[in-house]
Structure formats: structure tokens, C-alpha cells
Amino acid sequence: MTQYLDFEKPLAEIEGKAEELRALARGETEMDVAAEAAALDAKAKALxxxxxxxxxxxxxxxxxxHPERPHCKDYIDALFDEFTPLAGDRNxxxxxxxxxxxxxxxxxxxMVIGHEKGNDTKSRIERNFGMARPEGYRxxxxxxxxxxxxxxxxxxxVDTPGAYPGKGAEERGQSEAIARSTEKCLQIGVPLISVVIGEGGSGGAVAFATADRVAMLEHSxxxxxxxxxxxxxxxKDAEKMREAAEALRLTAQDLKKLGVTDRIIEEPKGGAHRDRAATIKSVGKAIAAMLKELDGKxxxxxxxxxxxxxxxxxxxxLAA
Structure with missing residues (x-):
């Protein structure tokens, strides 16, 4: 079952009615609802x-x-072979x-590195909702x-709401670890490619995305x-988040104009979660193209x- 966002409620009603018709037809074999269901499908697609x-x-x-959006592990499982995880910061x-x-x-x-949010309650807690601590950056x-x-x-x-702001993280040098990770991105003499697959939040994202090529999914x-x-x-009012989102210029389209991101990867209509396989395939093509651009340097x-x-x-x- 697709999880609908609040602005998708009208869409949920139409798609729900179409599914109800099909379920009814499966129970009553003499009923022909194909035409009605098709009309609802067309209306849903237009909406x-x-x-x-x-x-x-x-x-x-x-x-x-969106909780059903592909996460880091999904991309690694689908796009990379012989993945051998390496654990710990040796500290x-x-x-x-x-x-x-x-x-x-x-x-x-x-070498592949990414934030992992988890996909259910247990894994989200284990992954700390994608919010890395200092040892993650180290x-x-x-x-x-x-x-x-x-x-x-x-x-x-990259897929994180931001680095973890807890007391323990601060005691272990969160800001220093983020700064060192960003510095390391600027120092290594190998191609470095970053893809923002969901949220790119604050320094927690910059620490991974200070790259030769930065791509963003269309709705990241x-x-x-x-x-x-x-x-x-x-x-002093978190409910003004809509105005803040407008002012922050945080969309892939705005950031492409500013030169923060180099490439926008198209998503299926309705977001990456509506066709996970197609999204992952598009990201793979973009990574291959960006690697090719850096070959031989x-x-x-x-x-x-x-x-x-x-x-x-x-x-x-600014020039524009």
C-alpha cells in the first residue's frame, strides 16, 4: 500500500476507489468494471x-x-557488486x-559511503534515522x-536530516569530525562523486558532498x-516551515542555478518511491556518466x- 502525503489526499481517494472497484470485480466475476476503473486511473494520472x-x-x-523512498542500502544492493562493508572509526x-x-x-x-535511514521502526532506531555521530564521519x-x-x-x-545533535556526539567532537570529513573530501586525489538521494541536511551532508560532481534527485x-x-x-514558529522552505532555495532546481549541484536526476512522476527500480537505474546511469567525465584526470x-x-x-x- 502506497503511503500518501497530506497534499496527495485527493489522489489517494481516486486511486482507492479504482482499487475498490477491482477488488469488487474479483469477488463478483460477472461484473465488468474495466471501463470505470480505467476512467479513474486516467483521472488519477492527470491529478x-x-x-x-x-x-x-x-x-x-x-x-x-517519504518513508518508501529508496535509501542508501537499496542503491548499494542494486547497483554495486561484491560490496564488502567496513566498520568502525578505529577510535x-x-x-x-x-x-x-x-x-x-x-x-x-x-569505495561507496552513504547515510542509511532504515526502513522500519527497528532499523530506523538502529540507524539513528540517518543522523551520523562523530564516529560515523571518522x-x-x-x-x-x-x-x-x-x-x-x-x-x-547523501540522505540525512543532519548530523546527530545529542550531548554525547558533541562531547566526542561532532563539529570537528564534520570539518575533518569535509577537509578529507577536498584532499583526496581520486574521483569523488556524490548523489543527494533524499535529504541533504546541513554540515552532516556537506561532509560527504564536497565532491567533484554533485548530483541530486529531482525531488531531493x-x-x-x-x-x-x-x-x-x-x-520562533516551526509552523512557518513553508515560508522557510521558499527562502532557503533548497530544491535541486534552485541549487543547479547556483552551481551547488551539477546534475539533476529525473524521478518517476509521483516521486522516487512510485518506481524504485527506475529511480535506482537512473542514479546508476548518472554515476557512470560522472565517473566517465573524471576519467584520466x-x-x-x-x-x-x-x-x-x-x-x-x-x-x-549572483551573476544571473
Missing amino acids: LDDLYNSLTPWRKCQVAR FADDHAVMGGLARFQDRPV KAIRLMELAGKFGLPVITL VYSVISPEGCASILW EPATLVSDRRRKFLDIGSKG
Whole structure:
């Protein structure tokens, strides 16, 4: 059963009626409801197109957070062969919000790292809802160093509401760990590709997405703070998240104009969760294309181009 977002309630009613008709026909074999069901399907498709052709930034946030959206593990299982997970930061613990390891992408050895939110109550608690602690970022640093040592491209999959803000994380140096991970992204002399597959929240996302190429799924979001957090700070009212989402310019389309992201990956109509296989396939094609763009570049060139890319962010949008 598809989980519907609040703005999709009219769509839920139409699709629900169509399914009721089909269920009734299965029980009463003499009934022919094909024409009525087809009419409802057409009406649902038209409404879906209308809704998703005019999504507001806040609605894009809702789609990006949809619980049925493919997560990091789904992409790794589908796109990478011989995935060998590597655990721990060799200092404190293994952070289950960050998964990473050696793998093959289209028969090419790579290092893949990503935030994992989990897909049910148990796994979401285990994964801390994708909010990494310092040991998660230190694990990522360790894996990036390993990739740099053996000349392996690094692919990161970003999907986090932000780094975990708990007391223990702060005591163990959360901000320092994020800064070190961002610094490591700027230092490694191998191709570094990042895809924002859902939420890209704050420094917790930047620590993985300071890459040669940054792609975003069409309805993903990437921002310095969540709309609710921004509204709470600016207006002391989290309910003003719609206004905050507009002001933050957090959509893939806005960020492409500003030069923050290099590529927008199209999603199926209705969001990635409506056709998970097609979404994962599109992400795989984008990763392959971005890797090809970086092939043959010397380590020093990769590092200097990457640094220049981030120094230039924003100038494109300001000039326009």
C-alpha cells in the first residue's frame, strides 16, 4: 500500500476507489468494471501530473522524506557488486547511520559511503534515522583515506536530516569530525562523486558532498538547515516551515542555478518511491556518466578543480 502525503489526499481517494472497484470485480466475476476503473486511473494520472508539475519547495521536502523512498542500502544492493562493508572509526565505535565499504560498480572497484535511514521502526532506531555521530564521519574519513591510498573512486550517497545533535556526539567532537570529513573530501586525489538521494541536511551532508560532481534527485533537497529549524530560529514558529522552505532555495532546481549541484536526476512522476527500480537505474546511469567525465584526470588536477568548484559556488546565481 502506497503511503500518501497530506497534499496527495485527493489522489489517494481516486486511486482507492479504482482499487475498490477491482477488488469488487474479483469477488463478483460477472461484473465488468474495466471501463470505470480505467476512467479513474486516467483521472488519477492527470491529478498526479498536475500535483508534481507544480510542487512547492515545502512539498518537495515532504517527497524527499517519504518513508518508501529508496535509501542508501537499496542503491548499494542494486547497483554495486561484491560490496564488502567496513566498520568502525578505529577510535570509539561503529556508527550504523553511516554505511560504507569496498565494492564494484560496473566491474570497477570503488569505495561507496552513504547515510542509511532504515526502513522500519527497528532499523530506523538502529540507524539513528540517518543522523551520523562523530564516529560515523571518522569512519568515512578512514574509508576515504583507504580509497586514496589504492586509487579507488569514492561514491557517496547523501540522505540525512543532519548530523546527530545529542550531548554525547558533541562531547566526542561532532563539529570537528564534520570539518575533518569535509577537509578529507577536498584532499583526496581520486574521483569523488556524490548523489543527494533524499535529504541533504546541513554540515552532516556537506561532509560527504564536497565532491567533484554533485548530483541530486529531482525531488531531493539540500540545505544548511531544515525548514522547521529555520522557521523556529527566524520566526520562533516551526509552523512557518513553508515560508522557510521558499527562502532557503533548497530544491535541486534552485541549487543547479547556483552551481551547488551539477546534475539533476529525473524521478518517476509521483516521486522516487512510485518506481524504485527506475529511480535506482537512473542514479546508476548518472554515476557512470560522472565517473566517465573524471576519467584520466591527474590527482593534482582533481584536487585543484574540486577546490575551485567550491570557491566558485554562488557566483553563477549572483551573476544571473
